[in-house]
Amino acid sequence: MLLKRIAFSAILPLIFIVGCKEESDKKSSDTKKNTVQIDSSAIEVAENEKKEAEEKFELNEENAIDFFFNYQKELDDNIKVKLTTSLGDFTVQLYDNVPYHKANFVYLTKKGYFDNSQFHRVVKDFIIQGGNADDKSIAEKRRAIGRYLLPPDTRKGYKHHRGTISMPSSEINNPHMLASPYEFFIVVTQPGSYHLDGDYTPFGKVIEGMDVVDKINNVRVGKGDWPFQNVYIEKAEVLE
Incomplete structure (x- = not known):
């Protein structure tokens, strides 16, 4: 009986460590899933739209001054x-x-x-x-x-x-x-x-x-x- 208690006491920390690792891996996986990927093509489109807006800007009697x-x-x-x-x-x-x-x-x-x-x-x-x-x-x-x-x-x-x-x-x-x-x-x-x-x-x-x-x-x-x-x-x- 004493040997069973000792064995159980030795196994318990291992179960805790494995459980923590699995939880950590799960959180890491969830974090990756929730990370927003930077879309370089979207940035390029935005820059082009800004450039086009600047090119389309025209001065006139109302806005020049x-x-x-x-x-x-x-x-x-x-x-x-x-x-x-x-x-x-x-x-x-x-x-x-x-x-x-x-x-x-x-x-x-x-x-x-x-x-x-x-x-x-x-x-x-x-x-x-x-x-x-x-x-x-x-x-x-x-x-x-x-x-x-x-x-x-x-x-x-x-x-x-x-x-x-x-x-x-x-x-x-x-x-x-x-x-x-x-x-x-x-x-x-x-x-x-x-x-x-x-x-x-x-x-x-x-x-x-x-x-x-x-x-x-x-x-x-x-x-x-x-x-x-x-x-x-x-x-x-x-x-x-």
């Missing part, structure tokens, strides 16, 4: 943009306290809008004007980005000195001289074209490559001040 107000909050100070043209490259530095025009120029640059556009208006000893083209791809880019204008911001003390980059106003239904966001002009007059002050918004200045700007200003032009040989902006890029 709010959009650029928030967009400029994320921008660094003293942003520089390099424009590589078919006649050389030059760099402009954007003013920080002209937020909507600065944000607009950076946004269009990052969207690739200016790439393969042209300096479509060249007035000797006055300005070169860019951001348009006789290529339908530029019109298609405009349609994709949206139709909007920007309010003038002429009270920050900037003048149209030589090398100033400024924004022309739209010619269509525009009694308040709202700026045409897709184009810009650069003053080449020495020392400047100050009769433009108060009507147009300077938003930066050329800091490198003014000789290239002068070279563009010296090309032969035809009717409407359009160069006989197209002068392309091959690439515009924000310098990090």
Whole structure:
């Protein structure tokens, strides 16, 4: 009888250990069953949907100001943009306290809008004007980005000195001289074209490559001040 009790006492811990192991294995199995598998294809679909939503976003008269107000909050100070043209490259530095025009120029640059556009208006000893083209791809880019204008911001003390980059106003239904966001002009007059002050918004200045700007200003032009040989902006890029 004593031997039976001893044997039973020895077997009991083994039964407990085996039972615990089985319970542990069961819990482990249940945990695996309840674990959510990460579906990589679902992530890819979500990313594609987000990208498509961003691509479908269009600026308009109702949302442009709010959009650029928030967009400029994320921008660094003293942003520089390099424009590589078919006649050389030059760099402009954007003013920080002209937020909507600065944000607009950076946004269009990052969207690739200016790439393969042209300096479509060249007035000797006055300005070169860019951001348009006789290529339908530029019109298609405009349609994709949206139709909007920007309010003038002429009270920050900037003048149209030589090398100033400024924004022309739209010619269509525009009694308040709202700026045409897709184009810009650069003053080449020495020392400047100050009769433009108060009507147009300077938003930066050329800091490198003014000789290239002068070279563009010296090309032969035809009717409407359009160069006989197209002068392309091959690439515009924000310098990090």
